Amino acid sequence: MPKATVTFEDIGVTVTVPAGTRLIEISEKVGAGITYGCREGECCTCLTRIVSGHEHLAAPSILEDQVLKDNLAPRHHRLACQAQVLGGNIVVKPA
Amino acid sequence: MLPSAVRPDCAVAVASGVHWIGALDPDLRSFDIILRTANGTSYNAYAVRGSAGVAIIDTVKASYAESFFRRLESVAGYDEITTIVLNHLEPDHSGALPELLRRAPAATLYVSHQARPMLKGLFDPAEFEHRIVAVGTGDTADLGDRQLEFINTPYLHWPDTQCTWLAATGTLFSGDFLGCHYCDPRLFNDAVGDFRFSFEYYYAHIMRPFRAHVREALDLIEPLPLRTIAPGHGPILRDDPRDYVRRYRALSAPSLHGADSKTLLVFYISAYGATRRMAEAVAAGAEQVGDVRVSLYDIEGSEPQPFVDLIEEADALLFGSPTINGDAVKPVWDLLSSLTMVDVKGKLGAAFGSYGWSGEAVPMIEDRLRRLKLRVPVAGVKARLEPTGDEFAACRELGRQTALHLLGRAEHRVVDMASLT
Structure with a gap:
């Protein structure tokens, strides 16, 4: 299975993960500061800044795009409960 | 009228x-x-x-x-x-x-x-x-x-x-x-x-x-x-x-003036003294790092409110609880359920505690801390009944690592997702 790495800048941890994993699942396990509310892509609690490697995440769904827009999310920000890792190296921190 | x-x-x-x-x-x-x-x-x-x-x-x-x-x-x-x-x-x-x-x-x-x-x-x-x-x-x-x-x-x-x-x-x-x-x-x-x-x-x-x-x-x-x-x-x-x-x-406005150093609070409650001794080891480990103001509190000694005031100003919170009937004890939950009154998002958290049979308190407290939006980067420590020398060392390391995280001096770790529980 393809692997990727996700680095959580706020706690200084890099995690090797299988492709397809959502950012929130990794954040939860490693104890990073990205937290969630609804976990269904609506509340925007898990807004996350993608410091680098945003191209290694699956493109946002129409729903996620709308929620990001509604909440005035800056560029290269994603919902951790929705964003799936595809491969490569990704660096994130809580928004 | x-x-x-x-x-x-x-x-x-x-x-x-x-x-x-x-x-x-x-x-x-x-x-x-x-x-x-x-x-x-x-x-x-x-x-x-x-x-x-x-x-x-x-x-x-x-x-x-x-x-x-x-x-x-x-x-x-x-x-x-x-x-x-x-x-x-x-x-x-x-x-x-x-x-x-x-x-x-x-x-x-x-x-x-x-x-x-x-x-x-x-x-x-x-x-x-x-x-x-x-x-x-x-x-x-x-x-x-x-x-x-x-x-x-x-x-x-x-x-x-x-x-x-x-x-x-x-x-x-x-x-x-x-x-x-x-x-x-x-x-x-x-x-x-x-x-x-x-x-x-x-x-x-x-x-x-x-x-x-x-x-x-x-x-x-x-x-x-x-x-x-x-x-x-x-x-x-x-x-x-x-x-x-x-x-x-x-x-x-922040109520603590003149405190330049980061503050780390260790809260514990203990039935027979084992969790208290773990708390002392956690605090000692954090103290080793220096540049962090370390405090130790027995939860039994106060109503939650003064602790809530302290927590609002603190940077790291560590909670020690024994496990009784598969749960952390009520005074710990009373304190943790009071924290929605203040902003704790992004603070560092950790848990530890002694237990007799299954030790659920530590992961339950960690879960609660995460739901309160704290960061919990260092895995908790639990010890069966009286902690061994190795378990006390793990407690000191828990305190030390949390203090290092607080100062941004923790070593960068690389882990595999499969190794995380």
Whole structure:
């Protein structure tokens, strides 16, 4: 299975993960500061800044795009409960 | 009977062309479950008349809609209403909104960008879709000879909250911000009874968890030439409104002055002394790092509230609990359930504790800390009955690693997802 790495800048941890994993699942396990509310892509609690490697995440769904827009999310920000890792190296921190 | 500024079905003048058209709810004794309201509350709504139309700012709880509409009708016709502003969508302010939109078909609804997607929880937005405008700081609504200016002040106390400024009269429509639950028919702060306790209580329970956002909002509001603050609840502040702004500034300021170092608090409770000795080892480990102010507290020694005050100012929180009947003990949960009163997001957290059989307390506390939005980067330590030398060493390491994280000196770790529990 393809692997990727996700680095959580706020706690200084890099995690090797299988492709397809959502950012929130990794954040939860490693104890990073990205937290969630609804976990269904609506509340925007898990807004996350993608410091680098945003191209290694699956493109946002129409729903996620709308929620990001509604909440005035800056560029290269994603919902951790929705964003799936595809491969490569990704660096994130809580928004 | 107290003298009253409020007469049935009549609006009350607040400033030139500005009227209060809200409702009084003197018998309410608890609000949103969590607040006691010894003096009831008011649902404040306002009408602002300009040369080109009338604006209605906020509405009331649904059960008071008819009295709100009668008051509105005493100062404006529905066909004159061009503008409706909702500073906050909670039902006590939006209860009459759908009906107002129907009665005033020419009106445009102005809400914050954050409120826009929430409207679908109140009514079918399709019915009014073309009449809704999302606004932010600097946006205005034109009433002809006067303008309403919007100020985006999120998280006071919902994501959607905003304030509306009427420069023509120096009136700030502040929503829940600077409000309180205090119902008094004399309506204005220079005429009502002593409501200072309600003002402070309201801040402590509604605004305090968002004090960083309170400070950001104050930065926007303090420069305004305020003559009147017209909040969504409680007395209208026309006498020295700036005094209330100053009070919010003081209440929202960090209370620990002169503490340059990071603070790490170790809380524990212990039946036979094992968890206490673990706590001492955790604290000793953190102390080794230096540059961190380390404190140790026995949870049995206090009510939760003083600890909550301490926690608000602290940077790292470590909790030690024995496991009894498969759970952390009640005083620990009492403290952890009190933390929604303050902002703990992003602080560091960790857990440890002694147990006899299965040791659930540590992962349960870690889960709670994560749900409170703390970071929990160092795995907790649990020890069966009396900790061994290795387990005490693990406790010292837990304290040391947490302190290092606090100072940004923790070693970068690389782990595999499969190794994480």
